[in-house]
Amino acid sequence: MHVLVGDPASVSLAASSLWVHPGLWAIAGAIVFLAFYVRAVIGFGSGLISVALLTLFFPIKEVVPVVLLLDLLGSVLLGAYDFREIRWPELGWLVPGSLLGLLVGAFILADSDAQELTRFLGVFILAYVAYATLLKPERLPRLSLPWGVPLGTFGGIIGSLYGGGGPPIVAYLQMRHLDKRAFRATFQGIALTDNIVRGLMYIFLALLTGPLALGFLALAPASLVGLWAGNHLHFRINQKLFLRATLVVLAIVGIKYLV
Numbered sequence: 032m033h034v035l036v037g038d039p040a041s042v043s044l045a046a047s048s049l050w051v052h053p054g055l056w057a058i059a060g061a062i063v064f065l066a067f068y069v070r071a072v073i074g075f076g077s078g079l080i081s082v083a084l085l086t087l088f089f090p091i092k093e094v095v096p097v098v099l100l101l102d103l104l105g106s107v108l109l110g111a112y113d114f115r116e117i118r119w120p121e122l123g124w125l126v127p128g129s130l131l132g133l134l135v136g137a138f139i140l141a142d143s144d145a146q147e148l149t150r151f152l153g154v155f156i157l158a159y160v161a162y163a164t165l166l167k168p169e170r171l172p173r174l175s176l177p178w179g180v181p182l183g184t185f186g187g188i189i190g191s192l193y194g195g196g197g198p199p200i201v202a203y204l205q206m207r208h209l210d211k212r213a214f215r216a217t218f219q220g221i222a223l224t225d226n227i228v229r230g231l232m233y234i235f236l237a238l239l240t241g242p243l244a245l246g247f248l249a250l251a252p253a254s255l256v257g258l259w260a261g262n263h264l265h266f267r268i269n270q271k272l273f274l275r276a277t278l279v280v281l282a283i284v285g286i287k288y289l290v
Contacts, residue, residue, distance in 0.1 A: 044090075044243060044246040066084075068257040070257070070258065071259075074219070078098055079280075079284055085098065096233050097243050100243075101247060103223070103230060104254060108258060109215065109216070109219045109258065110223055113216030116212045116215075116216035116217075117220055120176055121207060122217065122221060125179040125182070125183035125200065129224055130187060130228065131187060132187020132190065153288030155198070156281055156285030160281050163205065164278060169208075169274060173206060182199045186200045202281075
């Protein structure tokens with residue numbers, strides 16, 4: 032009898048396993064669709080949603096590399112679609128900080144209690160959400176460009192530790208007061224940098240294998256449909272609703288890291 036819910040160690044995200052368990056393939060596809068629907072609407076969140084839900088069914092050591100490939104696909108497609116909206120001065124400060132943070136995060140992970148670091152991240156995110164909610168996101172103070180270095184570094188550290196450095200970058204871009212499309216476009220630039228660096232690391236560490244790459248191909252159509260559907264909603268929501276939606280997703284992230 033096929034396993035639909037249970038021990039993640041009993042199934043695999045490799046394409047050969049998904050073909051044998053079509054029910055699990057459908058569940059994984061639905062999760063990926065939801066994750067990339069959200070990604071297209073607000074520009075981030077696909078990694079968090081995918082990893083959190085897919086690890087209920089599959090081993091985390093397989094989920095993270097597959098989600099990385101899906102995120103890379105999303106970053107490339109959204110980045111290309113919104114290319115003219117990218118704010119390059121923001122990336123000029125964010126990218127160097129992010130690269131430094133990815134390196135620092137690897138050393139922190141080797142010498143620290145990851146659980147304690149997770150709690151710290153959760154507190155930071157929820158404190159920012161509370162601050163932005165009380166002040167209203169459209170009234171947040173405007174940060175200067177050089178703040179991209181420390182917040183990009185913080186994002187890179189989180190990317191090394193947890194597989195995605197979105198929250199500090201989201202906070203920075205919100206306080207730069209970008210419109211919703213420029214926000215989404217610019218976030219894809221920093222996400223693409225993170226995806227490429229982590230992808231090379233996973234290949235070097237043999238975490239990203241051929242069977243998992245085929246698993247990515249099996250789930251890619253669901254991500255493409257999610258991006259297409261979410262993109263339609265992105266152009267329909269107004270700026271205030273967009274800002275509040277980003278805070279809701281950040282709050283969910285913060286709670287996840289505390290639990």
